[in-house]
Amino acid sequence: MAEKPVRIFVVEDNEWYNKLLVYTLSLNPDYEVKSFLNARDFLANLGEAPDIVTLDYRLPDLSGLEVLKRIRQENENIRVILISEQEDIEMVVTLLRMGAYDYITKSNDIKERLLNTIQNLTRDIHLKNEISTLRKEVQKKYSYSNTILGESSAIKNIHDLIGKAIETNITVIISGETGTGKELVAKAIHYNSKRREKPFVAVNVPAIPNELIESELFGHEKGSFTGATARRIGRFEEADGGTLFLDEIGEMDPNLQTKLLRVLQEKEIVRIGSNKPIKTDCRIITATNRNLREEIRKGTFREDLYYRLQGLPIELPPLRDRSSDILILAKHFAENFSKENGIPMKPLSEGARKNLMRYSFPGNVRELKSLVELALTLSVNEEITEKDFTIDTADNLSSHDTADLTMREHEMRILRATLKKYNHDIPLTAKKLDMGISTIYRMLKEDKA
Numbered sequence: 001m002a003e004k005p006v007r008i009f010v011v012e013d014n015e016w017y018n019k020l021l022v023y024t025l026s027l028n029p030d031y032e033v034k035s036f037l038n039a040r041d042f043l044a045n046l047g048e049a050p051d052i053v054t055l056d057y058r059l060p061d062l063s064g065l066e067v068l069k070r071i072r073q074e075n076e077n078i079r080v081i082l083i084s085e086q087e088d089i090e091m092v093v094t095l096l097r098m099g100a101y102d103y104i105t106k107s108n109d110i111k112e113r114l115l116n117t118i119q120n121l122t123r124d125i126h127l128k129n130e131i132s133t134l135r136k137e138v139q140k141k142y143s144y145s146n147t148i149l150g151e152s153s154a155i156k157n158i159h160d161l162i163g164k165a166i167e168t169n170i171t172v173i174i175s176g177e178t179g180t181g182k183e184l185v186a187k188a189i190h191y192n193s194k195r196r197e198k199p200f201v202a203v204n205v206p207a208i209p210n211e212l213i214e215s216e217l218f219g220h221e222k223g224s225f226t227g228a229t230a231r232r233i234g235r236f237e238e239a240d241g242g243t244l245f246l247d248e249i250g251e252m253d254p255n256l257q258t259k260l261l262r263v264l265q266e267k268e269i270v271r272i273g274s275n276k277p278i279k280t281d282c283r284i285i286t287a288t289n290r291n292l293r294e295e296i297r298k299g300t301f302r303e304d305l306y307y308r309l310q311g312l313p314i315e316l317p318p319l320r321d322r323s324s325d326i327l328i329l330a331k332h333f334a335e336n337f338s339k340e341n342g343i344p345m346k347p348l349s350e351g352a353r354k355n356l357m358r359y360s361f362p363g364n365v366r367e368l369k370s371l372v373e374l375a376l377t378l379s380v381n382e383e384i385t386e387k388d389f390t391i392d393t394a395d396n397l398s399s400h401d402t403a404d405l406t407m408r409e410h411e412m413r414i415l416r417a418t419l420k421k422y423n424h425d426i427p428l429t430a431k432k433l434d435m436g437i438s439t440i441y442r443m444l445k446e447d448k449a
Contacts, residue, residue, distance in 0.1 A: 004129075005032040006122050009050040011042045011067070012083070013059050017106070021054060021083075024111050025118065039067050046074050051125050052118060057084035057091075065095065072099050079121050081114070147184055149332055150325030154317040158185070161314045166193040171311030173249075174287040178411060179366030180316040182287035183247060183434070190243040195283055198242030201235050206251040207438035213256060215272055218263070224273020236269045239282035249309065250290035250301060261305045284309065319361040319368060326356050329365060333372040334384070346379055351386035363414045366433055370418050373432065377421070412447055415440065 008031055012018040018035050025033045034050070036042040039062035042053075053071065057064035064082055071078055079101045092103045102117050104110060148158055165172050166189055174182045183202060190200045208216050215225075219234030235244060246252075252260070263269050264284065268277040286309050295301035319326065330348060338345040348356070352375070361367050375388035415433070422428045430437045 005030055006052065006118075006125060007032045007048070007050040008034070008052045008054065008118070009042060009045070010035040010054050011039065011059070012054070012056045013037050014056070017056075020111075021114070024114065028115075030122070031118070043067070043070055046071065049075055050078060052079045052081065052121055054081045054083055054114065057082050065091075065098075068095060068098055068100060079125075081117055081121075083110075083114075147188055148181065149329055150322060151328065152322040152324045154322045155325060158314065158316065161312065162188055162192070165189045165312050165314070169193075169195075169283050171283070171309055172285045172314060173309050173311060174285065174314045174316065175292075176287075176289065176316030177318050177364055178289050179364030180318060181365050182289075182316060183245065185314060185316065186243070186245045186285045186287065189285060190245075190283070193243075193283070195242050199239050200243050200245065201239035201282075202245040202247060203235050204247045204436045204439055206248050207436055207442055210253045210256070213253070214259065217256075217260070218269045219271040221271050221273035224271075228273070231271075234269065234271065236263065236280045236282060237278065239280075241281055243283045243285055246284065246286045248288060248290075249286040250288040250292055250295055252301075254300065254302065257302045257305050261302060261308060264305075264308050319364045323357060326361075326368065327353055329368055330356060330372050333369045334376055337373045337376055343376070346376060346382065346384050349381075349383040349385045352384050352389060355386045355389055363411060366435075367414050370414055370433060374417065374421055412443065415443060 008025055010018060010021045010025070010033060012021060012035070015037065018037060022033050022035045025031050034045075036045070039059045055064050055067055055071075059067065064084070068080055068082070071080055076099070080099070082095050082100050082103045083106060084103070085106050095103055101121065104113050104117065107113075148155060148162070150156075162185065172186070172189060174185050176182055186202075187200060190196060203216065205213070215228075215232060215234065217234050217236060219232050219237060220228050222228055222231050263280070266277070267281070268279050270277050292301055292306050296303045296306060319329075327348070334348075335345055337343075356368075363370075371389055372384075375384045379385070379388045415429070418429050418433055419426070422432065426437055426440055429435075430440055433440075
């Protein structure tokens with residue numbers, strides 16, 4: 001997509017100099033230039049939101065200082081280049097502190113200096129526009145009405161809770177079985193909140209060894225322990241101004257729970273090997289597939305930490321409890337998979353729809369996504385039939401003999417089937433199942449133990 005022309009306003013009362021600047025800038029077809037001879041006319045057109053303003057410091061009706069103040073009040077995104085007949089160091093410092101980008105004197109090399117400054121600003125403008133576009137795309141991607149799909153009352157309730165969560169910085173705890181979409185909800189909250197332009201940092205708690213997780217969260221100083229060859233910034237600092245998502249918080253080591261509680265209370269962290277506290281401002285969203293109240297009774301989770309984290313609780317229902325959403329989700333996954341892989345979209349046959357509606361989906365939405373993608377890949381008919389969901393590569397997940405399997409066994413069946421489908425490409429499998437690579441390695445290691 002071609003970049004929009006950079007809009008430049010030239011404000012200069014000397015007509016000859018005005019024409020010189022306009023002519024110099026207009027030689028570049030990527031610049032759209034408009035000129036003014038006084039501050040009054042310029043300010044009347046300030047609502048057109050130019051990208052850059054070249055501003056003569058001495059105008060007949062207002063000083064450059066006053067005009068700069070008005071520009072900053074109107075639109076802080078406008079870049080201002082002050083131009084003057086002489087260089088006043090004290091005034092230069094004042095203007096730069098007020099937000100002027102540069103100060104150029106009217107000398108023989110003004111054209112070169114001005115063009116260089118404009119070119120630097122143009123790169124900055126294009127980069128910021130690109131970042132803004134990407135952020136809008138990410139926000140659209142995680143619009144909860146587009147990503148948390150369904151028409152059931154349970155999903156409508158989830159939408160209501162997400163809507164309340166994005167209005168404030170309240171701590172959120174998301175509970176639900178594996179595969180229900182807890183991280184998706186966390187991202188929907190972040191990317192629709194006031195913190196959306198700051199980082200979303202996710203930490204899969206059980207995927208990090210206990211001896212490393214403190215450093216992962218809080219960071220460490222060089223030489224603080226064996227192997228600490230350089231300073232490391234922890235996830236709390238990475239998420240400053242944004243959101244820190246702690247997934248599977250129920251599996252956090254009790255000793256670290258105590259340190260986490262202190263961080264949440266004091267809103268500051270201390271890197272390992274340092275005594276200097278560092279203020280932190282990040283929203284905390286946690287997720288768990290465990291019953292934390294039961295973990296409190298067992299003595300494996302701190303009660304005071306639980307109440308500190310609770311904030312707004314969002315409980316995601318298992319797919320079996322919102323069966324009216326199954327076909328909506330199946331169609332969505334089929335359409336996305338077809339588009340991503342450049343293959344024809346196929347509808348579900350009547351028999352396939354009935355089979356899906358009869359199945360309990362122990363792996364929840366994640367399992368449905370995997371099954372639909374696998375069925376679409378293997379289908380040889382114009383429709384996806386019921387047979388496409390009961391083949392051996394899916395380990396007969398839809399058959400009755402899976403009823404007595406544990407949740408972990410169901411998860412391993414889905415993982416093994418997906419690994420087989422993608423030739424044991426673990427990064428690709430992680431992407432398709434929306435899982436962390438480290439989680440897959442951990443599950444495979446535990447399965448062999």
